[in-house]
Amino acid sequence: MLKPPKAKVPDLEDRQQLLNARRNTKMARSTHAYVRGNTIKFYDWLEQAEIRSLPHGPAIWICGDCHTGNLGPVADAKGRIEIQIRDLDQTVIGNPAHDLIRLGLSLATAARGSSLPGVTTINMIEALFAGYAEAFDKDRESDEPVRRPELVRVVMREAVRRSWKHLARERLDDIQPTIPFGNRFWPISKKERAEIEALFRNDAVARLATSLRGRANSGDVTVLDAAYWVKGCSSLGRLRYAVLLDVDGGVIEGDDLCLIDIKEGVKAAAPRYPDTSMPRDNAERVVEGARHLAPHLGERMRAASLQGRPVILRELLPQDLKLEIEQIGEEEAMEVARYLALVVGRAHARQMDKSTRRSWLAELRRSKTRSIDAPLWLWSSIVELVGSHETGYLEHCRRYALAAA
Incomplete structure (x- = not known):
């Protein structure tokens, strides 16, 4: 049986050119x-x-x-x-x-x-x-x-009526435990994949998936797949990944799967008031702001570091529209x-x-x-x-x- 050809991993310069064209369109x-x-x-x-x-x-x-x-x-x-x-x-x-x-x-x-x-x-x-x-x-x-x-x-x-299958078909084009490469998702390098897997070996990060699923915090979390996520204007010049997790080893039913959005926290363009106290880390700033402005979302977010840059992680739920x-x-x-x-x-x-x-x-x-x-x-x-x-x-x-x- 012939194996499908491996998808090309675009380098940083290629990504930026493609993203810039997509943003302009x-x-x-x-x-x-x-x-x-x-x-x-x-x-x-x-x-x-x-x-x-x-x-x-x-x-x-x-x-x-x-x-x-x-x-x-x-x-x-x-x-x-x-x-x-x-x-x-x-x-x-x-x-x-x-x-x-x-x-x-x-x-x-x-x-x-x-x-x-x-x-x-x-x-x-x-x-x-x-x-x-x-x-x-x-x-x-x-x-x-x-x-x-x-x-x-x-x-x-x-x-209200949406389930994991709706989310999977909308975001992934399928309900199988893989992320299909194409217009929305691009392959990543081995180094990027290794860094993402290392990130989810951190207990505090892993608990983001297990706690939101109502499971014990000791549940296993395995990275099934990961890809660079093409998100139009918001992806330009920053880290953006989709990560598919297996929360408890089942990988059969949708409830066993978890789709995590990883987004780099960058400096805000919005002017801040002087002499106010905010987290200096841009990811921590975003999470803290979310807890005050959007409690539903704030409790589902975590700040972390990836490739030496601040990133925000949140699980995507079918109800988020x-x-x-x-x-x-x-x-x-x-x-x-x-x-x-x-x-x-x-x-x-x-x-x-x-x-x-x-x-x-x-x-x-x-x-x-x-x-x-x-x-x-x-x-x-x-x-x-x-x-x-x-x-x-x-x-x-x-x-x-x-x-x-």
Whole structure:
């Protein structure tokens, strides 16, 4: 029987060239995609924008990259599901207003991509502010249930019914205990494989898999397969691996398998408040921020070191999904904006005491005008940033077309 040829292991330079081309293609699809892939330019433009009296909120952990794709259903270690922030690479102790503006920009570009009229965008920003303020408007410590928009209810129903087989077919193309090489996964070198196997011989790292599966911490963990994970914009210039583990030696049923995402922790582009105490290690920073902003996700993450670089490990669960808002209807636009802002507001509010919540709410409500039921600083920043990103997007498309030619 002939053996299939071995897949070529791309070197670092080849990886970066391929990833760069993929990122440029992805970001050229729409202004909304361009916004999602441009965190650094967001803060550059925000700093340069002529926005007066941007409020300086309390020093709390913020997402730092709070666009719609970074929100969605997240399961905790016991399988309970909530809509939370699902990507904390940019998390810092900083100004909570930055999360609100970033989310508003993302929603505004989604509205433009859906050909919604400008009046709808105005209404979305008003709903965005109302939802965020609602999180601080009551003196309560616990989250209360809230009616979800239909778009959110659909993705929640899908998350609840998903099993390991759904995750395997979606991520791996198969339910067999291997990672298939191809468009999404690239082969790694023997040295990379050996370093990954050594990482999971560490008891603290191995417990990430055994504890989340409800098994004793003494359970065996074996690396079945590993690959470089191609994740578009987020993979560029950093370590990114998918690792398939056998938790107890069975490797027959899906419950015996565990898919781990290893991502390098890099310096955040989001500005941090000076004179605040944060972990210096970028992986530890991400894990700490996740514990404050997205408890379901934070308890499933660990910081470690691989190839001398900080990395974040988390088990991927079938229930973890992103909200895809490439197209949105006029009627549900305001509901989605209000709900997502409430989710972010609650992530911020749970880090504040009662007095701080009250003072931040008062600060949020200043500079409101008669023409729009949202603060002037919020409206002005989103409008100016939409224009900047539209210009940047068209320039990106021009460069992308020239490079392709």
